[in-house]
Amino acid sequence: MAKWTAEDLPELSGRTVVITGAGRGLGLITARELARAGARVVLGVRNVGKARDAVAGLPGTFDVRPLDVAELASVRAFAGSWSGPLDVLINNAGVMDVPATRTADGLDRQTATNHTGPFLLTNLLLGHVTDRVVHVTSQLHRLGRIDLADLDWRTREYHGMAAYQASKLAVVLFSLELQRRLTAQGSGVRSVLASPGIARTGLAAQSRSNVINRVKFLTNPPELGALSVLYAATQDVPGNAYVGPDGLAGLRGHPAVGRQSKAGFDGELAGRLWDATAGLVGLGKAGQKPAAR
Ligand SMILES: NC(=O)c1ccc[n+]([C@@H]2O[C@H](COP(=O)([O-])OP(=O)(O)OC[C@H]3O[C@@H](n4cnc5c(N)ncnc54)[C@H](OP(=O)(O)O)[C@@H]3O)[C@@H](O)[C@H]2O)c1
Incomplete structure (x- = not known):
């Protein structure tokens, strides 16, 4: 059977997609292909000027807006200014194995970028979403461990790769x-869920991890990595499907529905993680209605 490619995207005219962190890397390719297929693509980015330059001249309709997903005030401002339907929200922005720093809210920046901020963004935009939310995770979620007592790396010694793996399991x-x-x-x-496999982007720029170095020979061109996100955003897959490359160890190949780790199906942990994350972002307090449990 022929492998799925971006040429197989459906006609997306009339549909609106928000994608975070789309000024470069997999997000930019995803934005470019969705717009080429006819969607109106809203890029939520830290550097508006750079992202505008990146999409200038590309075919399609782009709307570039400021959004730092790690900063809760920025997330609230982006979501608060949204009006009208939103067909697909793609939580793509991410960092990997970065040094420990804190956001203006005092949150661990890596966890806030990959999980805590997208959690808030999704909850605040959910009332507008008509089709789906796509969460970009990683095969490295399989090595993740959630510490509910210290989700935000306050009492444990910070370890950049462990924080990445935990954040990507949190996404799952x-x-x-x-x-x-x-x-x-x-x-x-x-x-x-979308797992891009392993693609040559700027993501590993700050990582000295052995895990990454050991699998470097498996890297895919970024175009191939973005296919999982495009497939997850547009194809008829079941709720909570895990879309990723169909080849070796889910790291290479073309997109197919695969399977997240066993830990990713722990419903009790997922419920407790939701409550802990909601606590970190102040969701459920006055004026913000959490989704029903
Ligand atoms: N590449 C891979 O092999 C791979 C594998 C598994 C999962 N992923 C996931 O795929 C997603 C995209 O990664 P990538 O490979 O495209 O990496 P990348 O080339 O480093 O791009 C990351 C993007 O995220 C944005 N970003 C980072 N922090 C942000 C913040 N606080 N607010 C808004 N945007 C922010 C960056 O924006 P700036 O330009 O402002 O820095 C950039 O556009 C990530 O979630 C990553 O974990 C990638």
Whole structure:
């Protein structure tokens, strides 16, 4: 059977997609292909000027807006200014194995970028979403361990790669719990996971991890990595599906529905993680209605 490629994208005219961190890397390729297929693509980015330059001259409709997903005020401002339907939200922005720093809210920046901020963004935009939320995770979620007592790396010694792996498992568990809540509410909105495999982007720029160095020979061109995100965003997959490359160890190849780790199906942990994350971002307090449990 022919492998799925961006040429197989459906016609997306009339659809609006938000993608975070789309000024470069996999996000930019995803934005470019979705716009080429007809979608109106809203890029939520830290550097608006750079992202505008990146999409200038590309075919399609782009709208570049400021968004730092790690900073809760920025997330609230982006979501608060949204009006009208939003077909697909793609939580793509991410950092890997970066040194320990704190955001303006005092959150661990890597966890805030990969999980905590996207959790808040998703909850604040969810009322507008008509089709699905795509969470970009990683095969490295399989090595992740969630410490609910210290989700935000306050008491443990910080380890950049462990924080990445934990944040990507948190993304997988967030998808599980979000889908559970959506289904319980009778919503047709889907929560879908995308794992790009391993693609040559700027993501590993700060990482000295052995894990990354050992699998470097497996890297794919970024175009191939972005296919999993495009597939997850547009194809008819079940709620909480895990879309990733079909080849060796889920690291190479073309997109197919695979399977997240066993830990990624731990419903009890997912519920407790939701509560802990909501606590970190102040969700559920006055004026913000959390999705029903
Ligand atoms: N490449 C891979 O092999 C691979 C494998 C598994 C998973 N992933 C995941 O795929 C996603 C995209 O990664 P990539 O490979 O494209 O990496 P990349 O080339 O380093 O791009 C990361 C993007 O995220 C943005 N970003 C980082 N922090 C942000 C923040 N606080 N607010 C808004 N945007 C922010 C960056 O924006 P700036 O330009 O402002 O820095 C950049 O556009 C990530 O979630 C990553 O974990 C990638």
